[in-house]
Amino acid sequence: xxxxxxxxxxxxxxxxxxxxxVLFVGITLYFFLAKTWWYPPPINDFGREIDAQFxxxxxxxxxxxxxxxxxxxWAVWRFRSxxxxxxxxxxxxxxxxxxxxxxxxxxVGLGLFGRAAWAQLHFNSIxxxxxxxxVTGKQFNWIFRYPGADGVFGRTAAEFVDExxxxxxxPKDPAGQDDVVTLxxxxxxxxxxxxxxxxxxxxxxxxxxELRLKxxxxxxxxxxxxxxxxxxxxxxxxxxCTQLCGSGHHRMRATLKAMxxxxxxxxxxxxxxx
Ligand SMILES: [Cu+2]
Numbered sequence: 001x002x003x004x005x006x007x008x009x010x011x012x013x014x015x016x017x018x019x020x021x022v023l024f025v026g027i028t029l030y031f032f033l034a035k036t037w038w039y040p041p042p043i044n045d046f047g048r049e050i051d052a053q054f055x056x057x058x059x060x061x062x063x064x065x066x067x068x069x070x071x072x073x074w075a076v077w078r079f080r081s082x083x084x085x086x087x088x089x090x091x092x093x094x095x096x097x098x099x100x101x102x103x104x105x106x107x108v109g110l111g112l113f114g115r116a117a118w119a120q121l122h123f124n125s126i127x128x129x130x131x132x133x134x135v136t137g138k139q140f141n142w143i144f145r146y147p148g149a150d151g152v153f154g155r156t157a158a159e160f161v162d163e164x165x166x167x168x169x170x171p172k173d174p175a176g177q178d179d180v181v182t183l184x185x186x187x188x189x190x191x192x193x194x195x196x197x198x199x200x201x202x203x204x205x206x207x208x209x210e211l212r213l214k215x216x217x218x219x220x221x222x223x224x225x226x227x228x229x230x231x232x233x234x235x236x237x238x239x240x241c242t243q244l245c246g247s248g249h250h251r252m253r254a255t256l257k258a259m260x261x262x263x264x265x266x267x268x269x270x271x272x273x274x
Contacts, residue, residue: 014080021073025066032058043210043233043258049117050212056113060106121213126226130192135185136167137197137204137217140248142239143167144185146268148178161200180272185239186257188264190231197223205242208256214242229258 031037042048134145134153143166147153154169154176161168169176187193197206197217206225207214210233215225241252259267 010081010083014077018073018077021069021076025069025073029062029066032062039209039212041210042212043229043235043237044227046117046120046227047210047212049120053110053114053117057110060110064106121215121225121227126194126224127192130194130226131187132194132196133185133187134167134196134198134222135206135217136200137206137241137245137252138166138200139202139246140241140252141166141183142185142204142206142241142252142254144182144254146180146182147175148180148272150175150178154179158200167200178272180268182271184255184257184271186259186264186267186271187229188261189229189234189258191261192226192228194224194226197225202245203243204245204252205240207240207242208237209240210237211256216243234258234260234263 039051042051132147132151132153136143136145145153145167152175154173156168156176157170158168160170165171167181169179169181195206197215198221199217199219201219203219204217205214206217211227211229213225213227215223217223235258237256237258239254239256241249243249245252257267
């Protein structure tokens with residue numbers, strides 16, 4: 001009698017756990033397929049390439065996830081306690097070799113697929129006619145600098161940093177006289193932009209969701225990245241800091257303003273006048 005009630009208990013618990021696993025898989029799949037918490041649409045080829053890589057990764061991991069969780073649900077139900085002794089086996093070289101090989105193939109394969117996008121951002125030579133803009137992260141602002149008409153940035157040094165000179169341009173350097181310092185990243189659409197990232201204090205993370213571009217800015221380093229924005233993607237996009245850089249981290253944001261070439265020239269002239 002005691003044994004029979006034990007059987008019923010085991011079946012109920014096994015069924016509940018198996019049903020929970022199936023529901024859990026279904027709900028998880030729904031959120032990914034419906035893209036409930038997805039990025040806003042990309043605004044260049046690089047963004048679309050990153051999305052394609054995300055999709056490849058999600059499809060492969062989804063197959064593994066669904067198969068393993070449903071397999072677990074099936075095993076929980078199929079091998080529930082029936083009051084007998086549990087049997088087990090130890091070690092299986094064939095299975096060890098199989099899943100180790102499968103994991104290597106998956107990870108290396110995904111890496112190979114993703115290398116084009118990675119190289120595009122970090123290793124491919126930046127076109128020589130790219131517009132160069134410097135971005136400096138400091139607690140808790142992003143500051144942008146344009147080289148001005150001479151195309152050359154003035155020298156900077158920590159000793160010159162103050163409220164009116166946030167990036168510390170050397171006042172004696174003639175190349176720095178026409179540098180334009182702004183709090184908004186204005187760029188013309190359809191043009192290659194080379195962004196040189198710097199930091200004055202701690203590690204900050206430059207991130208624009210629509211560009212799918214994320215790169216840390218580190219003190220003592222000048223890190224170049226490059227991007228362009230599709231000609232039809234004029235608009236304003238949020239720049240966020242993705243590194244927990246201090247108590248004001250949450251308000252360390254700026255705006256990326258993508259404009260037509262003519263609007264950009266007007267905007268830059270206006271910023272310079274200020
Ligand atoms: Cu920051």
